[in-house]
Amino acid sequence: MKKESKMWRDNVRGIFYIALKDIKTYYFKPPAVSWGIVFPITWIAAFYLRNPGNFKELVPGLIAMTILFSTTAAEAVVINFELRLGSLERLLLAPISIASVLLGKVLGGVIFGFLMTTVVTIGSVIMLRLHFNVLHLILIIVPSLFVFSSLGALLCVMVREVFEAQTLLNLPRFLMVFLSGVVYPVSKMPIALRYVAYALPLSYTVDGLQLSFSGGLSKMIYFYTLILFGFFILFIFPAVKLLHKKFE
Amino acid sequence: MNTDIVIRVSDLTKRYGEILAVDHISFEVNKGEVFGFLGPNGAGKTTTIRMLTGLSKPTNGKASILGFDINSEITQIKKRIGVVPEISNLYDELSAFDNLLFMAQLYGVLSRDRKKKAEELLKTFRLYERKDSLFRTFSRGMKRALTIAAALIHNPEILFLDEPTVGLDVVAARSLRNLISNLRQQGITIFLTTHYLEEADLLCDRAAILVKGRILVIDNPQVLKAKTDKKSLEEAFMKITGLEPEVLAIEKGK
Numbered sequence: 001m002k003k004e005s006k007m008w009r010d011n012v013r014g015i016f017y018i019a020l021k022d023i024k025t026y027y028f029k030p031p032a033v034s035w036g037i038v039f040p041i042t043w044i045a046a047f048y049l050r051n052p053g054n055f056k057e058l059v060p061g062l063i064a065m066t067i068l069f070s071t072t073a074a075e076a077v078v079i080n081f082e083l084r085l086g087s088l089e090r091l092l093l094a095p096i097s098i099a100s101v102l103l104g105k106v107l108g109g110v111i112f113g114f115l116m117t118t119v120v121t122i123g124s125v126i127m128l129r130l131h132f133n134v135l136h137l138i139l140i141i142v143p144s145l146f147v148f149s150s151l152g153a154l155l156c157v158m159v160r161e162v163f164e165a166q167t168l169l170n171l172p173r174f175l176m177v178f179l180s181g182v183v184y185p186v187s188k189m190p191i192a193l194r195y196v197a198y199a200l201p202l203s204y205t206v207d208g209l210q211l212s213f214s215g216g217l218s219k220m221i222y223f224y225t226l227i228l229f230g231f232f233i234l235f236i237f238p239a240v241k242l243l244h245k246k247f248e
Numbered sequence: 249m250n251t252d253i254v255i256r257v258s259d260l261t262k263r264y265g266e267i268l269a270v271d272h273i274s275f276e277v278n279k280g281e282v283f284g285f286l287g288p289n290g291a292g293k294t295t296t297i298r299m300l301t302g303l304s305k306p307t308n309g310k311a312s313i314l315g316f317d318i319n320s321e322i323t324q325i326k327k328r329i330g331v332v333p334e335i336s337n338l339y340d341e342l343s344a345f346d347n348l349l350f351m352a353q354l355y356g357v358l359s360r361d362r363k364k365k366a367e368e369l370l371k372t373f374r375l376y377e378r379k380d381s382l383f384r385t386f387s388r389g390m391k392r393a394l395t396i397a398a399a400l401i402h403n404p405e406i407l408f409l410d411e412p413t414v415g416l417d418v419v420a421a422r423s424l425r426n427l428i429s430n431l432r433q434q435g436i437t438i439f440l441t442t443h444y445l446e447e448a449d450l451l452c453d454r455a456a457i458l459v460k461g462r463i464l465v466i467d468n469p470q471v472l473k474a475k476t477d478k479k480s481l482e483e484a485f486m487k488i489t490g491l492e493p494e495v496l497a498i499e500k501g502k
Binding site: 007010013014017018021024025026085086087089090091092093094095096097247248 | 302303304305323324327331333335338339340341342350351353354355356
């Protein structure tokens with residue numbers, strides 16, 4: 001029992017320090033910051049200028065996009081670049097599990113994403129004088145950060161090279177931006193596309209954020225939190241399994 | 249059970265599809281010795297290290313390190329061993345000091361000891377003056393030295409060195425060999441793979457010669473030379489591995 005709790009502590013410590021090292025080494029560099037925060041703001045601003053209306057309606061989409069792009073901004077580097085250099089292998093030599101190494105990578109994206117999302121959310125709330133439910137926002141933002149960071153990790157461990165990972169990451173990113181209600185409401189989409197939209201995790205993030213700002217039903221928020229948690233499980237387990245396979 | 253044996257390998261095998269990379273090898277390494285694992289490129293040296301250090305699963309066979317099984321108790325093993333891979337794979341964007349500090353954190357070195365231990369190692373490896381320089385600014389020899397320092401941060405009982413002097417100039421290689429000798433004097437067991445046979449002759453108490461995944465012989469370098477009636481370990485190696493006629497043919501062709 002004591003041995004197990006020590007191992008558990010070793011793994012938690014490993015996850016934390018790997019995340020910290022990745023943030024120090026790769027995040028907060030111009031490419032990650034521009035991809036994580038500048039790109040979503042520019043994208044939404046461009047959409048607004050094309051169709052000027054009520055900018056407040058675009059805020060959930062802006063926050064959702066920031067979550068998606070910031071969590072995955074440097075994952076190709078923290079996973080594939082390190083895989084290429086052999087630095088990832090060095091982590092696997094440490095007395096922690098492969099799952100902990102990958103969770104450390106995911107947590108790095110989550111922390112960076114959280115900081116970027118906080119900046120965008122607070123900025124939007126202050127500038128547009130928005131009303132919101134803090135608990136609801138947390139219940140949607142936090143699981144979403146884990147979902148997209150683990151999705152990024154899954155796609156990155158599927159390939160070897162950084163450029164392959166970047167290309168693969170862009171596929172779901174842009175698919176979700178167009179189909180998850182970021183700029184165009186899902187409810188106005190053709191019925192077939194609505195089914196596709198609700199197979200994508202970003203749709204629940206956008207919907208959940210809209211409810212958090214509009215004071216919608218708590219039950220729906222909890223339901224979305226559960227669904228997002230399900231997506232996290234759906235992405236993280238195969239990601240760990242694939243990484244295991246790479247080192248068999 | 250002999251407690252002086254720290255690595256016990258029995259029938260260890262690794263197969264990648266059709267390729268048999270390591271072919272039913274068995275050997276033991278004693279506490280405090282420098283054990284050389286010698287062989288040409290592709291002999292299975294690195295694959296063996298990868299299996300013993302938990303980076304790869306054996307297809308067959310058993311191995312234990314310090315009494316822990318490599319299949320079921322690899323975390324216990326990892327806490328007690330240090331590994332220096334063939335490539336110096338520390339973090340380019342971290343300083344020498346931060347690289348060591350990160351390794352100390354990963355290996356659970358007590359927070360009050362981390363800085364002290366990192367500074368001690370930087371001094372031992374004569375890198376203290378460059379402690380704040382980024383890893384990527386280091387020369388190849390300095391990178392190698394720091395990679396070894398990183399492997400020692402948690403005071404391992406066994407150090408695995410995979411081709412430690414590859415790509416180093418004469419001075420750097422010599423300095424690294426002196427470091428390895430010092431580590432041995434400190435009582436650390438060293439598992440060394442190399443294809444520089446002179447180096448093995450200088451450093452190893454015993455050496456295993458591996459060809460195409462199989463161990464041909466294990467003995468003291470002096471004994472190997474005596475048995476083959478050769479003056480150098482390199483000549484003994486050529487005779488043992490059967491590569492001698494090939495070399496002679498190449499030389500005749502000149």
